[in-house]
Amino acid sequence: MNIPYVGSGPYCYANAFAMMFGAAAPSTAVIEFSTASPFGMQLIGGRLPFFDPYGWDPERGFDDALAALGWSSDVARGGTAEEALSGLKSALTHGPVWVGPVEMGYLTHQPGMKEPIEADHYVVVLEVDEERVLMHDPQGYPFALLPLTDFMAAWAAKTVAYGTPYTMRTRFVRQRNVTEVDIIKAAIPAAKQWLSMEHAPVMPAGSLGNSRAAEALAELVADNCDDALRGHLIHFAVRVGARRTSDAAACLARIGSVDAAVIVAEQARLIGSLQHPLVVGDDRRAAAALMNLVPTYDRLRAVL
Structure with missing residues (x-):
């Protein structure tokens, strides 16, 4: 059984x-x-x-x-960090944004994380300002706040073995x-x-x-x-x-x-x-x- x-x-x-x-x-x-x-x-x-x-x-x-x-969603990938951040802020005016893969080691709200560990992860971003990102991290951290610099380093995903930097999915529609x-x-x-x-x-x-x-x-x-x-x-x-x-x-x-x-x-x-x-x-x-x-x-x- x-x-x-x-x-x-x-x-x-x-x-x-x-x-x-x-x-x-x-x-x-x-x-x-x-x-x-x-x-x-x-x-x-x-x-x-x-x-x-x-x-x-x-x-x-x-x-x-x-x-x-x-379901369907819009996908954005790549570009510069500045372009990605601008796109994320624009997308957030329509609701939460699905983000990933990110490098988990830069998610410093998680205990023990301070450098890349070559581990992929996905999060839901709720808000962004000039200093911090508010997210639901399904690793067990609802409403986690992360310094924007750490989030952008994670989102660049340079040490993740697959995917494209700055990938996000928006405008989820039930078809x-x-x-x-x-x-x-x-x-x-x-x-x-x-x-x-x-x-x-x-x-x-x-x-x-x-x-x-x-x-x-x-x-x-x-x-x-x-x-x-x-x-x-x-x-x-x-x-x-x-x-x-x-x-x-x-x-x-x-x-x-x-x-x-x-x-x-x-x-x-x-x-x-x-x-x-x-x-x-x-x-x-x-x-x-x-x-x-x-x-x-x-x-x-x-x-x-």
């Missing part, structure tokens, strides 16, 4: 979208599902693991997600009313495409996907789990990977895809089971869980 998780966790863009949609927002589980993020695994450059599809990043999932969700079940069904084609790895972009040398990624990560964890890899896994990758797969299992069950739901629920349990052994240094047990994850991707692709 899959008991869906409810609680805190790194669901920044799903939470940010939900804030922009307001009272018409579907659940964050359905929003996350619509991006296709739960369908795969990747090991970038042979070293950096994520429990999301090979070649995927959030920006690559947003257009498909908005289409499935029945049609769709049920959550309809959203889930509409997202399945993109999910299958990402799981197949057939349309992934050019990846860094040594990158692997799905079963090969799980097997290679098991070897890394067993033989050479350094502090950087361990920290990435226990503070982000495992937490979000277990949650999004658990949510995906619940979504699949809602549309009657029972066999797929069972497999994805198994993935959620295996990914979640990595947390304690990695924290306490029981790397052999973590590696064994990853090896159990290996065959699930081919099984899921066959079922879908």
Whole structure:
């Protein structure tokens, strides 16, 4: 039985979208599902693991997600810092603005943040003046105030591995009313495409996907789990990977895809089971869980 998780966790863009949609927002589980993020695994450059599809990043999932969700938005990207700030101020006259990716390390309202950590994040900006930015930060900080200089450094996103500096989405419009079940069904084609790895972009040398990624990560964890890899896994990758797969299992069950739901629920349990052994240094047990994850991707692709 899959008991869906409810609680805190790194669901920044799903939470940010939900804030922009307001009272018409579907659940964050359905929003996350619509991006296709739960369908795969990747090991970038042979070293950096994520429990999301090979070649995927959030920006690559947003257009498909908005289409499935029945919404549209205007997107602005790039330009100079002065142009971006001017555009943000203008956009705020029409309501909150969805901003990201930003470099989380410059969000100095978060304890311990004072320099880049190469972590992407998304926020909803509410107000801007000459000195500060008021935002809802879905990391757990409503109505956070941030010095404008720190916000602009974060928004430049120079240390984020994807996306374009100064990206924001505005003028969210609901194009049609769709049920959550309809959203889930509409997202399945993109999910299958990402799981197949057939349309992934050019990846860094040594990158692997799905079963090969799980097997290679098991070897890394067993033989050479350094502090950087361990920290990435226990503070982000495992937490979000277990949650999004658990949510995906619940979504699949809602549309009657029972066999797929069972497999994805198994993935959620295996990914979640990595947390304690990695924290306490029981790397052999973590590696064994990853090896159990290996065959699930081919099984899921066959079922879908």
